Amino acid sequence: MQLFNFESDPITLVDHDGRVIYWAHFLDEHIASALFDELLLNSQWQVEEISVYGKRYQQPRLTCWYGEFGMRADGGYQERTSAQPLTDNLLLLKDKIEAQTGYRFNCVLANLYRDEHDGVGYHADDEAILGVNPVIASYSLGETRRFLIKHNQNSVSTLKVDLRNNSLLLMDGCLQENWKHTIPKSKRPMNKRINLTFRLMPAD
Template sequence: MAPTAPVARNVAPAGTRQAWMRKDQIHTQKQFVFEKPSEVERKVPDAGVIDKPGVYELSTLPTGISKIHLIPGFIDSEQADWIFEQLLQDIPWGQRTHIRQEISFEEPRLTSWYGELPYTYSRLTMQPNPNWHPLLTMLKERIEEFTGYTFNSLLCNLYRNEKDSVDWHSDDEPSLGKNPVIASLSFGATRTFEMRKKPSPEENGDYTYVERLRIPLDHGTLLMMEGATQEDWQHRVPKEYHSRDARINLTFRIIYPESEGT
């Protein structure tokens, strides 16, 4: 007869079977169940509103303290009416044209510049204009006396209606120096001034969850932006869906020759 093939068999002595084979342990072992990790739900924060006079510290970061000072009624209503009409007529308003990716478009507002030095923002330069309107000089001196700061330049903005606006930006050009002080004086229709905190490096430029503020700027209101506000925050005046009359905004600032500003 041909030899038969060897047959594998359990040669372990009775009672020494491996533990994982025991019936009394098969049912008592804890079964592994996969559970998807719970995601932390992030909510878009509601925008805060600042509409009362006072000094507000917005944030404190390694760059410094970001601070604003809101002074409604800095110019009383009757005087503000007269100033608004004079500036509307006398300032040489103009509209700048931008070119991006070979497409030209006009700024959705009118502007005018006053100062001994040029001012460059959004890649366009406004040429020096030392011929200050006497009314603007008076307003500059009144703000300087009130705040203790001195200013040598002024950017004027005319928002003709609700369709005019300025997009998110910071006034952080090199010619403004470190931690610039901006004095913003408003006349005419109330428009909402919005601010948003710049995201941390971990957010990779995502502004979805950052802190936001809304500040209505009324006729004759002065808003001071100080400290690290331009370093750590952005601001804008958005378009609005409801009809708005004209608004003039005067932003007094200190301009340095660019070699000094940097």
């Protein structure tokens, strides 16, 4: 398993069966700090539940949708819900991501990892509503957390990246079809981390 821990940006981490690109420092630091404080205090954080084989489980993190509309986790991210409007700082971030990547986004799923007990298991962002070869731009604020990715067919193709404060990770191409990723829980104490996952979803 490869470990990437670096300062240079951007860098391509995966370029087969999809693509992963990483920017170590994306916004001005004072803007990133203001955005973290704003989101932590003003977001309508909620605990979402999912059903697995008929049993209901609380997700080990808090979530909030921003943008044109949101989605329900329990409905497999298919049922539209209301979302908070994008703030000025979120709009600034979205505009810069779109300029840097060439992709357009209309909604953001914000995730709050409160401590080392919060995480997300291996999964792919391959919901049908996202269409073929969806693009996910994942921006991190706060505590550094480890991001693991593994290929569905090739067990040798794995890597891990420490996602730092003010970093951006872009997943595009056919990555969601061929790879799965996770933010595991930790055995050492962790401070809060906010992750913003920018997506493009149809309005109807």
